[in-house]
Amino acid sequence: xxxxxxxxxxxxxxxxxxxxxxxxxxxxxxxxxxxxxxxxxxxxxxxxxxxxxxxxxxxxxxxxxxxxxxxxxxxxxxxxxxxxxxxxxxxxxxxxxxxxxxxxxxxxxxxxxxxxxxxxxxxxxxxxxxxxxxxxxxxxxxxxxxxxxxxxxxxxxxxxxxxxxxxxxxxxxxxxxxxxxxxxxxxxxxxxxxxxxxxxxxxxxxxxxxxxxxxxxxxxxxxxxxxxxxxxxxxxxxxxxxxxxxxxxxxxxxxxxxxxxxxxxxxxxxxxxxxxxxxxxxxxxxxxxxxxxxxxxxxxxxxxxxxxxxxxxxxxxxxxxxxxxxxxxxxxxxxxxxxxxxxxxxxxxxxxxxxxxxxxxxxxxxxxxxxxxxxxxxxxxxxxxxxxxxxxxxxxxxxxxxxxxxxxxxxxxxxxxxxxxxxxxxxxxxxxxxxxxxxx
Numbered sequence: 001x002x003x004x005x006x007x008x009x010x011x012x013x014x015x016x017x018x019x020x021x022x023x024x025x026x027x028x029x030x031x032x033x034x035x036x037x038x039x040x041x042x043x044x045x046x047x048x049x050x051x052x053x054x055x056x057x058x059x060x061x062x063x064x065x066x067x068x069x070x071x072x073x074x075x076x077x078x079x080x081x082x083x084x085x086x087x088x089x090x091x092x093x094x095x096x097x098x099x100x101x102x103x104x105x106x107x108x109x110x111x112x113x114x115x116x117x118x119x120x121x122x123x124x125x126x127x128x129x130x131x132x133x134x135x136x137x138x139x140x141x142x143x144x145x146x147x148x149x150x151x152x153x154x155x156x157x158x159x160x161x162x163x164x165x166x167x168x169x170x171x172x173x174x175x176x177x178x179x180x181x182x183x184x185x186x187x188x189x190x191x192x193x194x195x196x197x198x199x200x201x202x203x204x205x206x207x208x209x210x211x212x213x214x215x216x217x218x219x220x221x222x223x224x225x226x227x228x229x230x231x232x233x234x235x236x237x238x239x240x241x242x243x244x245x246x247x248x249x250x251x252x253x254x255x256x257x258x259x260x261x262x263x264x265x266x267x268x269x270x271x272x273x274x275x276x277x278x279x280x281x282x283x284x285x286x287x288x289x290x291x292x293x294x295x296x297x298x299x300x301x302x303x304x305x306x307x308x309x310x311x312x313x314x315x316x317x318x319x320x321x322x323x324x325x326x327x328x329x330x331x332x333x334x335x336x337x338x339x340x341x342x343x344x345x346x347x348x349x350x351x352x353x354x355x356x357x358x359x360x361x362x363x364x365x366x367x368x369x370x371x372x373x374x375x376x377x378x379x380x381x382x383x384x385x386x387x388x389x390x391x392x393x394x395x396x397x398x399x400x401x402x403x404x405x406x407x408x409x410x411x412x413x414x415x416x417x418x419x420x421x422x423x424x425x426x427x428x429x430x431x432x433x434x435x436x437x438x439x440x
Contacts, residue, residue, distance in 0.1 A: 013230050013233055016230055020238030021163070022216075022296035024297070031111055033249075034263050037254070037262045045254070052246070055211035057388055058393060061389055064372055067227070075097045076315075092430075095317075098305060099360070105302060106353055109134070113132040114129065137341055174256070176256045176282075198399075202400070206355075206358055210242075218231060309333035359415065
């Protein structure tokens with residue numbers, strides 16, 4: 001459903017890059033580092049780079065279809081318009097992607113809390129941990145309800161400040177870790193010999209969640225300046241910056257922090273490691289960077305995803321009340337996503353949520369790539385790039401399921417159960433929509 005409201009065009013290229021980076025550079029890089037190092041050691045930067053290439057291929061289809069359809073419904077609207085005779089296709093993609101976003105908001109807020117309370121010696125206090133996480137969700141709910149321009153400017157400040165801090169941290173880690181550079185190189189040669197390349201590809205697939213967020217740019221299409229040009233510029237610029245930043249952080253961490261420390265302090269590995277090699281100042285800088293990264297990610301995700309919820313609700317595939325807007329802001333959708341994210345934080349089990357988010361966004365990106373393959377003549381897309389995206393994203397999803405099956409079978413069953421519940425909800429709303437509108 002196309003949006004025809006008059007909106008203020010408050011968001012320029014800097015804001016769009018900030019929204020995409022805000023969604024990407026959040027809990028992902030801080031949580032996957034320990035998992036990656038435990039599996040493939042010094043090959044972690046390689047896996048992160050491959051994950052970035054997968055994200056760029058996925059983004060290609062989003063950019064082509066986003067500029068073709070020009071709809072803030074983004075993923076949902078793309079599927080709805082590409083398969084106009086189906087009610088179930090847009091319904092299930094809508095439910096999947098929104099709960100994927102909810103899981104990432106929960107992840108970002110939980111990681112925010114992990115780093116913040118680690119500076120006060122409260123890392124082991126579960127009650128405080130969860131209370132702080134829910135508190136940050138409440139803060140950015142208020143910011144998103146406040147105003148679009150206010151959110152955009154605040155996002156600019158947080159995102160660009162965190163980039164400066166994280167680059168400074170990476171440079172400092174490399175400087176302090178310079179004497180260990182030869183050890184890193186020798187360790188890399190050992191890991192190349194002893195690590196199965198399949199494990200590198202598995203970690204690359206898990207790493208994909210660290211790039212989730214670039215899609216949020218399309219959700220702001222009604223509030224952006226020059227969307228035909230700025231969608232592509234904003235998304236590609238943000239992904240390139242994210243790849244560079246992740247490579248700097250992971251390389252700096254491997255040079256300066258013992259692998260055992262990264263693995264043992266997974267939730268706040270960078271803060272613990274920086275404190276060891278640089279003292280309190282290093283630890284404080286990392287905490288500030290992590291807090292900015294995760295809070296801006298939570299805010300950016302809440303901003304973009306709430307608009308997609310409103311579009312889905314307006315189309316009849318979610319409760320209609322979620323489409324209510326005040327000053328063009330979908331307040332009910334913002335509040336619902338904040339509440340569900342808070343419930344996930346309080347319920348715990350964020351490892352399950354993280355894996356669910358990874359598989360979900362790989363699956364959703366695969367479906368968008370398939371849609372672009374179908375529409376390639378209209379979107380003027382490269383056949384090679386469309387096919388490459390479908391193949392790589394399919395392989396990524398299979399590899400994560402293989403990893404879950406061989407290492408976390410119960411967790412895989414829980415993920416399947418979540419998909420069944422979401423599929424049932426999507427089916428019921430698709431059936432209701434079909435009754436209301438038998439002819440599409």
